[in-house]
Amino acid sequence: MSDPMAEIRASFFIECEELLESLQDGLQMMDDGDTDSETINVVFRAVHSIKGGAGAFGLDDLVRFAHRFETAMDEVRTGRFVPDAEAIRLFFACADILGDLVRAARDEETVSEDITGPALEKIDVLVGLEEEEEEALDFTPATLSFDLDVGGDLGGLPNLPDLPDLSTFPTAFETEDEITDLSPVGGAKGFQVIFKPEDSLYASGNEPLYLFRALRDLGDISVVCKCGALPELDHLNPDTGYLSWMVTVHTEEAELSVREVFEFVDGLCLLEISPLSGPAPTALPELTPAVSAPVIPPEPEQAAPTPLVPSHPILPPLADIEMPNAPAAPVVKSAPIASVSDDAEDEFSLSSPNATSGPTKTTGTPTQPRATVRVDLERIDRLVNLVGELVINQAMLSQSVAEAGLPPNSPVSTGLEEFLQLTRDIQESVMMIRAQPIKSLFQRMGRIVRESSASVGKEVRLHTDGENTEVDKTVIERLADPLTHMIRNAVDHGLESPEVRLAAGKPREGHVTLTAQHRSGRIVIEVADDGAGINRERVKEKAIEKGLVPADAQLSDSDIDNLLFLPGFSTASAISNLSGRGVGMDVVRSSIQSLGGRINITSQEGKGTTFSISLPLTLAVLDGMVVRVADETLVVPLNAILETLTLTDGDLKALGPETHVVQIRGGFVPLLDLGAELGYRSPLDSYVGGIVLLIGQEDGNRAALAVDAIEDQRQVVIKGLEGSYGRVPGIAAATILGDGQIALILDPMDLVSQASGRTKIRQPQHSLVG
């Protein structure tokens, strides 16, 4: 049996991630000038929920921090404190720390007081609060244990250690007559609260006691516990909550404040709140059938007047229960009863007349914002593979139908057409399962901006756009490091210091913009700053100084910009804490390239620099050109191909004894014979009239690849070779074509870098002599 606690714990941490995300969102909205109370509430609730959950798991560090944070947010919420930009920055910092604490708690690590302490002090000073350590510790974890000591004669009550505390309330476990006595006196201010927790309320670590305590803060309360639903001990399910409560609150507060107490159990309980002065609540009569059982389960005699006769192994249906009590019950009741039988889940809830009633049902319905399923990535990958198979199979099927000589308008062919459409749709949907909004990544970047700007003493604001753009999960994961580096670069090198900015007539605060968008089947991510732009003079000087380019090199602006990507290049004259640690833009570029992406710089002196990354949408499929060479079929990634051309005699120039170059619009490009490079054949006698693919590399170098024929251009499913065979030089992966054959996917960069360039048959040495 798996540990249910571990599961609950795991789901708590997943929930925390979601809460942290909405916390970040809310703070961002506040930062953007949104003072809407709902926004502040969202922030408050996020912190509060994390605290609540953490309390249940006894994560004291987290509770302590979240509590102080929450207290501060409460000040904001009640309008006692209006946060300025400074305060919001601090809130952001706190949110970051909260995230750290959550992750530390998840990984069972600890976060040093040095980090949490100062932030807490600042926040207290800011909001003007006293230390409230004591209260923080007062937040005792609610117990999640529902173990029952069945040996004793204690009945259906959850074995709550806090139970004695109930004595602090005027709690009653009373008979119906007394309940009637409790009925509100006309004119009294207050509310009658009918509260019936569902099992999920306990399962999520909530505890009615605290709710009642919170209600007590509003005014005098009296609590009546309704134990009528308690089954016999034999039939008692320890995971089911049988109790419900009727609480009378005498308060001057509005109904909203009462409702707020139950805010966090919204959807986990049936809740009915009615004003005391109003007409008697319709639910009240329902109490009548329920025998008010004391904490100790009823002795048979006590239970006798009610249908809860212990001798009944299973409680009679509700209708039967109602019968004996019919005289006492007003007519109003019939409606709720009908709904009981509708949603009765088990015999026990069936026996509970107050399990539901018309009005409470609406409040009790859980409001799920969106239903999500968490699935192991491996399973999705399996599905992706299978769908890839399906596509291949479909192609093979079409091929055999065509070979069978069936006319194109035969039912089989039209059926196949539809099948093709369906498989494409399935493939797309499956790919979309893997896709995730890039938002989580952007939020992490927000933190990077905050931290890096603080450490270099610049004021920086991050704008994000297109955060709902969906990208393959693997791409997102592998993009985090390069993007972090680029953001740090933008803050550290891109933006000027506040003084320089002011002198240049720019606003003091620097701006970094992070955008994501889909553009022609690829995702484009841009990191732009409004800093000084690239100082090309200095970049060139530096490159010459480092010997990366010859001193007399004639370089265009974009050539110079691209120097930034050379290994070992760093322009910051003062090596700061942030960047310039030897990890340069070359690493960024190679990690982008390994994702099948490209990176470009555009920069305008005095206006800023923009890095744009273009990535394939997924790593599972690839757009490729299917080519044939020496009877083998190969796939060349489309993004590497700049153009295709047919060689004429004039294009081809011999260079040295064994190699050729191709003249393309005034430039010379080495000619590589794909068949010869891969060892499929010897170089041809002549390449005139042959087809070449012009391959562009990220470093600007080009190469012309000679192939025999171009067959097709299509999307292929990538199959790794490394798992089954090992790495093959010049080959990135494999795929399966429509005829079921495997075709290799070329790695043009690797191929070109290892190419021999031999495009002529080596002349035998002795032929010169003879």
Added chain:
Amino acid sequence: MTDNEKQTDATSIELLSFRVGGQDYSVDIMSVREIRGSARATSLPHAPFFVKGVINLRGTVLPIIDLAARLGLQTGEDTERNVIIVVDLGGRTAGLMVDAVSDILAIPSEEMQPPPDLAADDARTFVSALTIVDGRMIRILDLEAVMPPQGEEVA
């Protein structure tokens, strides 16, 4: 329960015997995943001479080893009648191309003999044991030695 019988009779092992290059070889049947007909393999550039290439085995890329070439035996004509034995060794899968599959044999382990020391023969290093069935010598293949080198670049 046949399964149980197999397990209790721990002293004998089951072998799948096959012919390659005119000789009888066999492998432990537990490492055989399936037997399938030959298919045109896509050749791999820079591959060792005995790697015929890769084929599509229901969506996975399966490297094919020409066992005759691997063992240094006479490679017969590539025919449609070739058979591929898909073997699994510690999670690595490969297809062994052989001439024909012959039989499944249960050999008591005491009837296994270590191969005699004959340094001249290449194939010997791929044979872990010998046995005699119906007067024929059956060589038991050392799969580990036959599998293509893994991990480093196969250049």
